[in-house]
Structure formats: C-alpha cells, structure tokens
Amino acid sequence: MTVFRPAQRILRKLPRENAFYFFTSIGNYTGISADSLEEFVKRILEVNVKSLEFHLNRGDFEKWAEETLEDRILADEIKKLQQSKPIGNDLRDNLYLIVSKRHERLKKPAPRTPPKQEFAWKTETTTKQKTA
Amino acid sequence: MKIRSKTITLDELDWNILQLLQSNAKQTFTEMGRKLDVAHSTIYERIKKMEEYGIIKKYTVSVDLEKIGKRYITAFMTIFTDPKESEAVAKKLSEMREVVEVDTSLSEELLIITKVVAEDQEKLHSFIANKVVSLPGVLRIRTSIVTKKFKESGFPIKVSKPK
Numbered sequence: 001m002t003v004f005r006p007a008q009r010i011l012r013k014l015p016r017e018n019a020f021y022f023f024t025s026i027g028n029y030t031g032i033s034a035d036s037l038e039e040f041v042k043r044i045l046e047v048n049v050k051s052l053e054f055h056l057n058r059g060d061f062e063k064w065a066e067e068t069l070e071d072r073i074l075a076d077e078i079k080k081l082q083q084s085k086p087i088g089n090d091l092r093d094n095l096y097l098i099v100s101k102r103h104e105r106l107k108k109p110a111p112r113t114p115p116k117q118e119f120a121w122k123t124e125t126t127t128k129q130k131t132a
Numbered sequence: 133m134k135i136r137s138k139t140i141t142l143d144e145l146d147w148n149i150l151q152l153l154q155s156n157a158k159q160t161f162t163e164m165g166r167k168l169d170v171a172h173s174t175i176y177e178r179i180k181k182m183e184e185y186g187i188i189k190k191y192t193v194s195v196d197l198e199k200i201g202k203r204y205i206t207a208f209m210t211i212f213t214d215p216k217e218s219e220a221v222a223k224k225l226s227e228m229r230e231v232v233e234v235d236t237s238l239s240e241e242l243l244i245i246t247k248v249v250a251e252d253q254e255k256l257h258s259f260i261a262n263k264v265v266s267l268p269g270v271l272r273i274r275t276s277i278v279t280k281k282f283k284e285s286g287f288p289i290k291v292s293k294p295k
Contacts, residue, residue, distance in 0.1 A: 021265040026257045027207060027275025029265050 007106040010071045011037055018068050020061075022051045037069060041103050044096045052091050056082050061095070074102045133181055140185055145170065149178055150188075151289040157191045204249050206278040207256055209264070211244040217269020218242045224267055230259050241271075253277065 019035040022043065032047050034040035044052065055061050062082065066075035077098045086094055134141045142150075145168065152164050161172040161179075168175070182188045197204060213221050218236065222244050226234045233247035250256035260273060 016268070017262075017266045019266065021261060023257070023261065026253050026277070027209060027260045027273060029260070029270075029273035031212075031272035033265070 010069050010074075011103075011106055014068065020064050020068075022047045022055070024048055024050045024054055037071075037074075037099070037103050037106070041096070041100045044092060044099060049088055049092055052095060053087060056086075056091060056095070071102070071106075074099065077102065133178065133185075135185075140187065142182075142187070145174075146178055146182065147289055149175060150182070153179075153188070153191075154286050154289060204251055205253065205256060206281075207248045207250070208276050208278070209246045209248050209260065210274045210276075211246065211264070212241050212271040212273070213244055214269040214271060215242045217267075218244060221267050221269050225264070228259075228263060230256075230263075248275075 014035045016035065019033045020040060020043075022030045022032045022034075024030055030047060030051055032043055032051075034043045056078075059079075059082065062075045062078045065071050065078055078095070081091075081094055081098060084094075133143065133146050148168050149164060152159065152167060161175040164175045165172040179188065211221065211225075222234050222236055225231050225244065225246055230248050230250055231246050232249055235245045237243045237245055248256065248259070250259055256275075256277070260275065264270065264273065
C-alpha cells in the first residue's frame with residue numbers, strides 16, 4: 001500500500017547523516033550535499049554533470065527520494081527519467097524540471113477539506129430521542 | 133641499547149635482531165643467535181629490553197585472505213578536512229572497522245590519508261557514503277582503489293652482515 005506523506009514532512013530539513021552527498025564515482029565525494037528537497041533542487045544546477053550521471057545510473061536519487069524524503073511520487077518520476085537514460089545537460093535539465101516542479105507543488109498550501117458532518121448527525125439523534 | 137636522558141640508542145646487534153624479527157617473528161632465540169653469531173641468552177635479553185621500553189610494540193600476523201576464500205579490495209582515501217575538525221575526523225576514522233590505517237598530512241590543505249578495506253566496490257562506496265562523508269569537517273574525498281600491490285613491508289631496517 002502506498003503511503004502518501006504530508007508535504008511538510010517531505011520538505012523537512014534532514015539531519016546530516018541523511019543528507020544527499022554528491023559523488024562523481026566510487027568513493028569520490030565532490031564536497032556538495034543537500035539536506036532538504038529545496039537544497040537538492042539548487043544543487044542539481046551546481047554539481048558536475050558526471051555526478052548526476054553517476055547517481056542516476058545507480059538509482060541513488062530514486063532511493064533517497066523514496067527512503068529518506070519518503071516521497072514516492074518523486075521517486076517514481078525519477079525512475080521514469082532513469083529508464084530514458086539521459087546524459088549530460090539533457091539529464092541535468094530534465095532532472096531539474098522534475099524535482100523543481102515537485103518541490104513547487106509540495107510548497108503550495110493543501111486545499112481545505114469540508115467540515116465534518118458528525119455534529120449534525122448527533123443533533124438529529126437527539127431530536128429523535130426527544131420525540132420518542 | 134643505551135639510554136641517555138630519555139633517548140634510546142640501539143646498537144648494531146639490536147638493529148639486526150629487529151630486522152630478523154621483522155622478516156619472521158616466530159624464529160627462536162637460538163636460530164637468531166646462530167645467524168648473528170651471539171648466544172641465545174643475549175638475544176633474549178635484548179628482545180626483553182626492547183619490549184620493556186616499547187621499541188617492539190607488538191607481534192602480529194599477516195593473513196593471506198585469498199587462501200581462505202575471502203576476497204577484498206583495498207583503497208586509499210584522501211580526505212580534505214576543515215583544519216579545526218581534522219583531529220576529530222581522524223579519531224573517528226580510527227575507530228571504524230573498515231579503516232586499517234589513518235595518517236595526516238599537511239600540503240596546501242589539511243589531509244587525512246587512510247587505507248580502507250572492503251569486500252567489493254559497492255561495499256566500499258556504501259561505507260564512504262554512509263559513514264565517512266557525514267562526519268563534521270569532511271570537505272571532500274578522493275579515493276583510489278588498489279589494482280595491484282607490488283610491495284608491502286615495515287620500516288626499512290639497515291642490515292649489517294653478521295661476522
């Protein structure tokens with residue numbers, strides 16, 4: 001069963017051990033990291049494109065989105081991108097588009113839900129009881 | 133062996149004993165005495181003194197893991213650190229099972245050079261990504277995986293031929 005997390009939880013600032021650390025290859029850390037979805041969007045534009053290729057091919061972005069941010073929707077969108085195997089700036093542009101759009105969507109306030117009918121039902125019961 | 137104001141000076145026999153121990157620490161005092169043309173009791177006394185004064189720190193074992201079916205890779209990890217945090221980073225690294233050697237070096241930036249072992253490349257990466265990068269003070273990391281080892285030995289001890 002898919003559990004949809006509230007936007008606030010996905011947008012939270014993460015502890016440093018859960019941040020996303022950008023590598024260019026096995027064991028080679030660029031010094032760039034992101035500790036929130038907002039920062040991740042910015043870093044996509046800054047980091048070496050080799051790093052984006054490295055992580056996309058390994059499925060690291062998808063895994064971080066799903067397991068750390070707990071955003072299944074973003075993880076699915078990144079997975080779709082991974083399947084199309086983009087490279088270079090094409091990859092950067094598409095990844096930025098997906099992640100920034102998702103970030104914008106999550107930042108928007110959720111629509112208000114209509115008030116519950118529980119109070120009206122209780123009133124009706126009370127009226128019936130009185131009649132009896 | 134001479135001790136003068138906290139400075140220990142080794143003589144030629146001490147150095148020769150160390151060289152023999154470094155090549156094979158299991159040989160007997162008699163064997164060593166024969167090779168160096170001295171009594172086994174002399175060898176015993178010299179070794180005891182060097183142990184007492186901490187010149188000989190420990191006797192260890194070198195295991196050929198491939199022979200027992202344990203495959204592993206070795207990598208050298210150069211960690212660029214914030215100078216204020218580098219001591220703490222080095223200490224944390226020293227506590228990690230995967231790290232077999234930790235050294236610091238001062239070039240243009242403060243570096244920590246470590247030797248790391250892991251079962252495979254994926255486990256090496258996962259170790260670095262999950263345990264090392266998040267240490268406060270780590271700025272960036274460069275890792276080189278060893279493809280072939282040509283030599284491994286301890287400190288080069290000057291050998292003089294026994295008389």
